[in-house]
Amino acid sequence: MTDTTTCATWRRALVTGGAGFIGSHLCEQLLNAGTEVDCADNLLSGARANVAHLQGRPGFRFVECDVCAPDATGRLAGPYDLVLHFACPASPADYLRLPLETLDAGSLGTRAMLAVAERDGARFLLASTSEVYGDPLEHPQREDYWGNVNPVGPRSVYDESKRFAEALVTAHVRTKDADAGIVRLFNTYGPRMRAHDGRVVPTFVCQALAGASLTVAGDGSQTRSLCYVDDIVDGILLVAASRSVRPVNLGGTDEVTVREIASRIVELTGSSSRIEFVDRPADDPRRRRPDTALARELLGWTPRVPWEEGIKQTIAHFAARPVPEPAPRV
Numbered sequence: 001m002t003d004t005t006t007c008a009t010w011r012r013a014l015v016t017g018g019a020g021f022i023g024s025h026l027c028e029q030l031l032n033a034g035t036e037v038d039c040a041d042n043l044l045s046g047a048r049a050n051v052a053h054l055q056g057r058p059g060f061r062f063v064e065c066d067v068c069a070p071d072a073t074g075r076l077a078g079p080y081d082l083v084l085h086f087a088c089p090a091s092p093a094d095y096l097r098l099p100l101e102t103l104d105a106g107s108l109g110t111r112a113m114l115a116v117a118e119r120d121g122a123r124f125l126l127a128s129t130s131e132v133y134g135d136p137l138e139h140p141q142r143e144d145y146w147g148n149v150n151p152v153g154p155r156s157v158y159d160e161s162k163r164f165a166e167a168l169v170t171a172h173v174r175t176k177d178a179d180a181g182i183v184r185l186f187n188t189y190g191p192r193m194r195a196h197d198g199r200v201v202p203t204f205v206c207q208a209l210a211g212a213s214l215t216v217a218g219d220g221s222q223t224r225s226l227c228y229v230d231d232i233v234d235g236i237l238l239v240a241a242s243r244s245v246r247p248v249n250l251g252g253t254d255e256v257t258v259r260e261i262a263s264r265i266v267e268l269t270g271s272s273s274r275i276e277f278v279d280r281p282a283d284d285p286r287r288r289r290p291d292t293a294l295a296r297e298l299l300g301w302t303p304r305v306p307w308e309e310g311i312k313q314t315i316a317h318f319a320a321r322p323v324p325e326p327a328p329r330v
Contacts, residue, residue, distance in 0.1 A: 009081065009082075009241060010030070010035045010081040010082040010123075011035065011036060011081050012035065012036040012037075012038070012078065012079065012080050012081055012082075013030050013035050013036070013037050013038070013080060013081065013082040013083070013084065014037075014038045014040060014076055014078065014080045014082070014083045014084065014113075014116065014122075015027050015030070015037060015038070015039050015040070015084045015086060016040045016041070016067050016083075016084065016085050016086055016087035016109070016113055017040075017041055017046060017085075017086035017087035017088060017127075018037070018038075018039030018040055018041050018046070018051065018062075018086070019039060019041035019043060019046030019047055019048060019050050019051050019062070020041065020045060020046040020050065020086060020087075020090070021050070021090075021188075021190075021192050021193050021194070021197075021229070022086060022127070022185070022188060022229060022232065022233070022236075023039070023041070023046065023050075023084075023086040023087075024039075024046075024050035024051050024054075024192055025190075025192070025229050025230070025233045026084060026086070026233055026236065026237075027039045027051055027054060027060070028051075028053075028054060029233050029237065030237075031054060031057060031059060031060055034059075035059070035082075036059035036060075036061075037054075037059060037060050037061070038061050038063055038076065038078075038080070039051055039054070039060065039061065039062045039063065040063045040064075040065045040067060040076060040087070041062075041063075041064065041065070041087065042064065042065060042066040042067075042087075043064065044089065044094075044098060044101060045089045045090070045091070045094045045098075045194075045197075047194075048062070050192050063075060063076065067085075067087045067105070067108075067109040067112055067113055068101075068104040068105060068108040068109045068112065072109075072112050073112055073115055073116050073119070076116055078116065078119070078120045078122075079119075079120040079122075080116065080117070080120045080122045081120070081122050081123065082122055082123050082125070082240060083113055083116055083117040083120075083122050083123070083124045083125070084125050084127070084236070084240065085109070085110060085113045085124065085125065085126050085127060085165075086127040087105055087109055087113075088102060088105035088106060088109070088127070088158075088161065088162075089101060089102045089105070089158070090129070090158070091194070091197035091198045091199050092155070092197075092198035092199070092281070093196060093197050093198035094197065094198075095155075095157055095158040095161075096154060096157075096198075099157040100157075102157045102158055102161050103157055103160070103161045105161060106160075106161030106162055106164050106165040107161065107164055107165070107168070110126065110164075110165040110168050110169065111168060114168065114169065114172050114178065114180065117178070117179075117180065118172075118176065118178065121179075122179075123179045123180075123181075123240060124169070124172075124178060124179065124180040124181070125180070125181050125182070125183060125236065125239060125240045126165055126166065126169050126180070126181070126182045126183070127183060127185060127236075128162045128165065128166055128182050128183060128184045128185070128247065129158070129159075129162050129184060129185055129186075130184055130185065130186040130187070130249075130251065130288060130290065131149075131155065131158055131159045131162060131285075132147055132149070132159060132162050132163050132166065132184060133145060133147040133148070133149075133285075133288075134147045134148040134149035134150065134159060134283070134285070135148050135149075135150075135283055135284070135285045135286060136148055136285065136287065136288070139287050139289065140255075140289040140290060140291040141249070141288075141289065141290055141291060142249075142291040142293075143184070143246065143247045143248065143249055143291075143294055147163075149163065150283050153282055153283045154281070154282050154283065155281075155282070155283045166182055166247065169181075169182055170182075170245075173245045179243070179245075180245060181239055181240070181242070181244050181245055181246070181248070182245075182246070182247040182248065183235065183236055183239050183247070183248050183250050184247050184248065184249050184250065184251075184290070185227075185232060185236075185250055185251065186225050186227060186249065186250065186251025186252065186288065186289075186290045187224045187225055187226045187227060187251060187252065187288065188226075188227055188228075188229055188232045188251075189201040189202070189226055189227075189228065189229065189310065189311075189314055190228050190229030190230070190310060190313065190314055190317075191229070191313065191314060191317035192229075192317075193314070195318065200224065200258055200261055200262075201226070201261070201265075201311070201314060202314075202318070203215070204261060204262050204265045205265055205269070205311075205314060205315055205318050206318060207273060208265050208266055208269040208271035208273045209269055209271065209315075209318060209319060211271060211272060211273055212273060213273055213274050213275065213276035214262045214265070214266065214273050214274070214275050214276065215276050215277075215278045216258055216259055216262050216275055216276065216277050216278070217258065217277075217278055217279065217280040217281060217284060218277070218279075218280030218284070219259070219277065220257055220258045220259025220260075220262065220275075220277065221257055221258075221259065221286075222257065222258050222280075222284060222285065222286050222287065222288075223255045223256060223257050223258070223286075223287045223288055223289065224255070224256065224258060224261065224288050225251050225252040225253060225254065225255050225256075225288055225289040225290060226252045226254070226256070226261070226307040226310065226311075227250065227251045227252035227303050227307075228252075228303070228305035228307070228309075228310030228313070229310075230305060231252075231303040231304055231305055232250055232251075234301065235248075235250040235295060235299070235301045236250065238295075238299040238300075238301050239295075239299065242298065242299060244298060246294070248294055248295050248298070248299075249290035249291060249292050249294065249295060250290070250292070250295055250301070251289075251290040251292065251303075252290075252303050252307060253289070253290070253292060253302075253303065254306070254307050255287075255288075255289040256307065259275070261311075262275050263275070264308060264311065265311060265315070268308070268311060268312055268315055269315055269319075
């Protein structure tokens with residue numbers, strides 16, 4: 001995990017979307033390093049259970065708050081040294097169900113949280129995504145690649161929300177000299193993902209544990225570059241502690257096919273599940289792997305948890321809970 005001296009710069013941090021998957025891990029890591037944390041979440045896709053173990057700890061405060069609401073900046077009184085903006089429906093199941101809320105999080109929410117950071121003179125970091133590259137025509141994806149995004153496709157509400165948010169952050173840097181950065185996160189997985197959030201790892205793990213067929217989209221040859229949540233959190237905090245205002249890719253460098261992910265999960269769970277091939281969703285990226293040279297050269301960051309080891313820990317997380325119903329097809 002990140003050296004605690006990295007977090008010593010910040011007395012108090014705001015994590016929006018703090019009751020979500022990645023946000024809750026950020027709250028925990030910051031708190032463990034001695035930073036006070038305000039965790040803001042409207043619980044549309046987050047869950048109080050993700051931060052229940054932090055309740056009652058000195059320095060932790062949960063604020064049920066919609067960052068897009070007119071009173072959001074007033075409710076988040078601070079003062080903060082660091083604002084991590086992670087509030088946004090991030091899984092296909094969520095952003096397809098909540099398209100307008102997703103667009104608001106990237107536009108209204110980002111602008112409001114930039115205002116909080118400006119008010120307090122805080123470092124601001126936007127959680128962006130590999131989805132800004134769309135179905136990429138360049139491989140691997142470097143930060144200077146503009147992407148191949150369908151602006152009116154079913155996934156566009158998430159892709160364009162994040163692309164707009166990046167433009168908004170960049171405009172603040174250029175016009176207001178804001179201390180603001182951007183991280184583009186690739187295929188993060190690990191404990192506290194929701195069983196039915198529509199992403200491949202929790203879907204396949206829950207299907208395998210339930211003995212159901214693993215539903216692989218298309219022929220399963222499309223690739224992903226998985227990165228365990230602990231490594232992603234380390235990278236996020238290193239970018240936050242830097243003065244970088246450029247987008248920085250964070251993700252795994254071991255590119256594997258979706259079919260391979262499914263097969264290994266069946267093996268690692270000891271399941272008798274079979275693989276079933278289903279229709280591939282519209283605009284589903286064919287290849288996905290980040291070029292992480294910038295993170296390596298700027299921050300000395302590289303992922304340390306092999307994807308299969310991370311999968312084992314994720315399986316253990318879900319296996320310790322009641323066996324979920326078979327996940328819906330993805």
